[in-house]
Amino acid sequence: MEVQIYNAILVIIFFIGIIFSISNLFLGNQALVWSSAIAVVLLLICFYLLRVKNAYKLAFYISSGGSYPLLAYAFFYNDGINGPNFYMFLLVHLIILSILKLKFHYVWTLINMLFFTGLFYIGLYHEEWIPKNYVSKEAVFLDHVLTYFVSLIGISILINSIKRFYAVEKEKVKEKSIELTQINRSLTKTSAQKDKIITIISHDLKNPLQSIIQTLELMDSGELSEEEIKFLRQELLKTTNRTYKMMENILEWSSFEIKNMAGREKEMLVKELVEDTVEILKVIAKQKSIQLEVNYHKNPLVYLETDRLLLIFRNLVQNAIKFTPAGGLVTIDLNCLNEQLILEITDNGIGISADRLSNIFAQDIKSTYGTEQEKGTGMGLHLCYQSAHKLNGELKVDSTEGVGSSFKLIIPTGINR
Known part of the structure; x- marks a missing residue:
């Protein structure tokens, strides 16, 4: 920022030098005309060094170091203490301090x-x-007033320029x-998404x-x-393939979720979408001696984020199995009713x-245990609730302690989009 301020200062002083050259020519002081002209040439050299050669320090030391000898020269050829040169001392000092x-500061002071x-x-x-x-009092008056006005205007412009530069820098910082x-x-957000994805994968x-391990x-x-072993091998192969396919879907969904990408909607029949997942869930239910019953009252065509729907489906059914005894x-x-897909899981x-x-869908990571001490965090239901809203749907729950629970997901099919 000092370079920008110095650049503006060179322009300001250049015009001040031009004004003094003209005023001294008008007052008939040839010596000061020459000193003003030398100052203008010096400023042009400094401007060249700054803008073309990018030699900021050299330009600064030439302009600052040359200013005091020029002021001393002007003092001697402008009637000494009777002249207005002392006004310029304050202007020059302020200029030097503003960019140093x-x-x-102490050295130049x-x-x-x-x-x-x-x-x-x-x-x-x-x-x-x-x-x-000086040849008359009028010349003294005119010289003092002109020098004072020019110095005052120069100081005002300098301070305003500095304030403007600082305001610009402040805005940039903001x-x-x-x-x-x-x-x-x-x-x-990305970190939270990764945590969510880890939870989903583990869940x-x-x-x-x-x-698979138990088998x-x-x-x-x-x-x-x-x-029996032959039969179990066949079932194990089916379960492993389905689990692998499910893992691929989860990882693909995770990649989209991290990158926050759109365009994940697919058009599928609901039965076709969930049937592989249902087979995996049936194996899990069977190992707990739980009956898993699936009723396809209708098989609607949907156009939505199928991976997100499967995420909700898996979590809700796994939770039902987890908290249902043998x-x-x-x-x-x-x-399907009125172009709304209705998925209800009851246990x-x-x-x-x-x-x-009352706070079943809150983001409250708290250990919970199933009927066979299966440990969970409660994060799955929160993810289901979030995902339902992202599908422009809603997730409801009705439960009685000791009797059972019912989760109902209602989402638009998205076909008449």
């Missing part, structure tokens, strides 16, 4: 004080050394701060993998006949307490 680093004190002493005690150039805040929010893959342990126990029943009802499990029911 703080640690150099001392230089200014020494020049001023020395010249004032000479003007007061050695007046004979100074030639008389914009940068807003940008960094947005980046920080984006990173926080949706844990039960199928446990089912392998059963096959390895030596208590099964060859025919010998229980989990029912899945799929229907006769342990139900939900009234206190827990």
Whole structure:
């Protein structure tokens, strides 16, 4: 920013030098005309060094170092202490301080004080050394007023320029701060999305993998006949393939979610969409001796984010299985009414307490345990609730402790889009 201020200062002083050259020519002071002309040439050299050669420091030291000898010259040829040159000392000092680093202020302040004190002493005690150039009081008045006005205007322009530069820089800092805040929010959001995805992956893959492990342990126990082992191998292959396919879908959805990409909608029949997932869930339910019943009252065509719908479907059914004891029943009802897909999962499990029911969809990571001590966090229902809203739908729950629960998802089919 100092370079920008210095650039503006050079322009301001250049015009001041032109004004003084004209005024001194008008007043008939040839010596000061030459000093003003030298100052203008010096400024042009500094401007060239700054803009063309990018030599900011050299330009500054030439202009600052040359200003005091020129002021001393002008003092001697402008009637010493009777002339207006001391106004210029303040202007020059202000210019130097405005572009110098703080640690150099004291040095240049001392230089200014020494020049001023020395010249004032000479003007007061050695007046004979100074030639008389004023021819009338009118010339004195005009020179003082003009120099004072030019110095005052120069100081005003300089201060306004500095304030404007600082205002611009402040605005840039503000914009940068807003940008960094947005980046920080984006990173926080991305981090939250990653946490959500990890939760989804662990939640949706844990039960199928446990089912596969239990099947392998059963096959390895030596208590099964060859025919039973052959049957289990076939079922294991089916379960593994379905789990792998489900994992691929989750990972694909995760990639879209992290990148916040659109265009994930697909057109599919609901039965075709959920049937592979249903088969995996049936295996999980069977291992707990739970009956999983699926009723396709209608098989509507939907156009929506199918991965998000499957996420809700898996979580709700897995939760129902988790909180239903052995010998229980989990029912899945799929229907369509007024272009609304209605998915209802009902169980006769342990139900939900009234206190827990009031904030069942809150982002409250709290350990919960199923009927066989399956550990969970409660995050799955929060993700289902969020996903339902992203599908422009709603998720409802009705539960009685000790009787069972019913979750109902209602979302637009999206066909008449």
